[in-house]
Amino acid sequence: MTGTQLLFVVFLVCLALVLVWVGREFIRARREEEEHREIEPGEGDVSSALQEAKPKAEVEPAAEAKPKAEVEPAVEAKPKAEVEPAVEAVVRQPVPKPAPPVAKVAQVKKGKSLAEGLSKTRKGFVARLGRLFRGKQTLDDDLVDQIEEVLFTADLGVRTSEMLLDKLKNELDGKSLKDPGAVWAFIKEEARRILSVPTDPWDLNAHKPFVILTIGVNGVGKTTTIGKLAAKLSEQGKSVLLAAGDTFRAAAVEQLEVWGDKVGAKVVRGKENADPSSVIFDGIKKALADGVDVVIADTAGRLHTKVDLMDELKKVHRVMGKALEGAPHETLLILDATTGQNAIQQARLFQQAVSFTGVVLTKMDGTAKGGVILGVCDELKVPVRFVGIGERVEDLREFDPGQFVEALFRQEDDPV
Helix, strand or coil, X not given: CCHHHHHHHHHHHHHHHHHHHHHHHHHXXXXXXXXXXXXXXCCCCHHHHHHHHCCHHHHHHHHHHHHHHHHHHHHHHCCCCCCHHHHHHHCCCCCCCCCCHHHHXXXXXXXXXXXXXXXXXXXXXXXXXXXXXXXXXXXXXXXXXXXXXXXXXXXXXXXXHHHHHHHHHHHCCHHHHCCHHHHHHHHHHHHHHHHCCXXXXXXXXXXXXXXXXXXXXXCCCHHHHHHHHHHHHXXXXXXXXXXXXXXXXXXXHHHHHHHHHXXXXXXXXXXXXXXXXXXXXXXXXXXXXXXXXXXXXXCCCCCCCHHHHHHHHHHHHHHHHHHCCCCCCEEEEEEEHHHCHHHHHHHHHHHHHCCCCEEEEECHHHCCCCCHHHHHHHHHXXXXXXXXXXXXXXXXXXXXXXXXXXXXXXXXXXXX
């Protein structure tokens, strides 16, 4: 390379360096000018201007703070890896102290009366009995046969109907048996006796948490009953946790979560087809940790076979005892009154697998087959805890045998 060429190359390099330096100075000056203009008072929001300018040192702390706030509670709430999917997805909100929305509605609106809720059942076998007696001064043998027919077609069950007839014939003397008023009063009193199964009242303060297990086939209103019961307990000032043990039916879990949102109850759920026992176990442990008053556990109503279902319920029962000694403290069998004598068959089947302590009869307002309640109590010797006579929370009524019989055998139906 000649000397001239070398000088030319040096010149080009120097020119390039000068241009680079000039460009950088120009850009720096423009940036300073823009920054100065954007943070002028009255020109706009300072924080948004700084965000647009994006100084790295100022923006990064905000970005770091956000993940930290979101992650830390989840990490603290989850000590065990297997529990994380169940517990993390469940805790939708803390249990509120004030009365939940559903409870407020229940306080403002009165539900239908018990007599109104039992109107269809009363218009069934009770009204038919009343019509047989009405206007009669004495009862002849043909009329006794008609009473027998009414009882056997009233879904009381064969055993209960036979027992009532035998008592009617054996305990009433000849004169009383001919007296319609005496026969009516006898049947009414026998109904009261059958429904008055000896039982201890609920003591929700005996255990903390007080654990309730619900069982029953699909379609009987089990999940809805759980939600209504949770609402009633929340209204009484109890904190409630719902354990979504029916992991085989996604709709049941979603329905429980809706009720949880309404009444301020926590909901513990697992993944789809998760082991129901593990979900309920986690629910009880969560309730113990959080000081929850009542746990209500849902269960599946149908598996591949009846044997599968009963084995699953036995396992759930055992696992609950491991989570909390003595749990469950109450096991409620939910039955649909509209199924009539099939409800008695279901109760027998469940009793072979799990020793339930109480029955809930749902949909009593929608059927003339409500007499099945007598058959359930008579055959199983298990008390009825609640009856459902409508769609609203307040229509889930605590069962009182005396009030129930008075509503069923109303004065207007009395033939005398």
